[in-house]
Amino acid sequence: MLALYYYPGNASLLPHMMMREVGVPFEMHLVDRGKNAQKSAQYLKLNPNGRIPVLVDGDLVLFETVAIALHLVDKFPQAGLAPEVGTRERAEFYKWMVHLTNTPQAEYRAWFYPHEHVSDEAAVSAAKKAAEQRLYRMFDIISEQLGDRTWLLGDRFSAADLFLFMLMRWGRGMPRPPRMLSNLNALGERVLARRAVQEALRVEEIQPPFF
Numbered sequence: 001m002l003a004l005y006y007y008p009g010n011a012s013l014l015p016h017m018m019m020r021e022v023g024v025p026f027e028m029h030l031v032d033r034g035k036n037a038q039k040s041a042q043y044l045k046l047n048p049n050g051r052i053p054v055l056v057d058g059d060l061v062l063f064e065t066v067a068i069a070l071h072l073v074d075k076f077p078q079a080g081l082a083p084e085v086g087t088r089e090r091a092e093f094y095k096w097m098v099h100l101t102n103t104p105q106a107e108y109r110a111w112f113y114p115h116e117h118v119s120d121e122a123a124v125s126a127a128k129k130a131a132e133q134r135l136y137r138m139f140d141i142i143s144e145q146l147g148d149r150t151w152l153l154g155d156r157f158s159a160a161d162l163f164l165f166m167l168m169r170w171g172r173g174m175p176r177p178p179r180m181l182s183n184l185n186a187l188g189e190r191v192l193a194r195r196a197v198q199e200a201l202r203v204e205e206i207q208p209p210f211f
Helices: 013-020 065-075 090-111 121-146 159-170 183-191 195-203
Strands: 002-006 025-032 052-056 058-062
Touching: 002 013, 013 159, 013 195, 052 065, 052 159, 058 065, 065 090, 065 121, 065 159, 090 121, 090 159, 121 183, 159 183
Parallel strands: 002 025
Antiparallel strands: 002 052, 052 058
C-alpha cells in the first residue's frame, strides 16, 4: 500500500490531492513539523534533506514533490491526471510541472524563510520583499499564459492544476495574493469544487481561506 508522509498544507498536499483523485487506498503518516520531526533520525532515513513529503510505494521511497506526482500519474494512468505519454499535451504537462516546481515553488522558499538567503540579519526584510516581488511577476506570467482557458492544459484538468492550486494557497497571506488575478481565482475555485480536493482539505483539517 502507498504511504504518504505529510504535514498539513505543506508540499505533501499535492500528492495527497492526487491520491484522492485516483481513489486508491493509502496510508498517511503525520510528520510533525511543530516537533521538528522532519529532522528526526527516523525521517532522515526516508529523506536525507529533512523535507516533506515522502511517498513509500512498496520498497520504493520517493522524495521531491514533482517526482512523487509524476510517479503517481504514471502508476495510475486510468485517473487521467496527465495526458498520454508521447503526445504534445503530455509535453505541455511536463512544462507546467517543471515550471511550477522550479519557479514559484522554489521562490516561496525565499519568501517564507528569507533568513536562509542572507548572511546579514538586517537584510532579511529586504530579501523577503524581493522574493515577494518576484512571486508577483511569476504569477502574472502564469495568469497571462492561462488566459481565459479553463485549465492550464486548456479543456483538460490535470495534476498541474492541483499543483497551481497548492501554490496559490501558499500565497494567500501575501499583500497581493495570487487569487487577486481573476482567471487564477476562477481556476482555484474550480479546483476547490472537486470532491477529492475537498476531502484532502478536510482530512488535513485545513481551514479557509483555502487559497
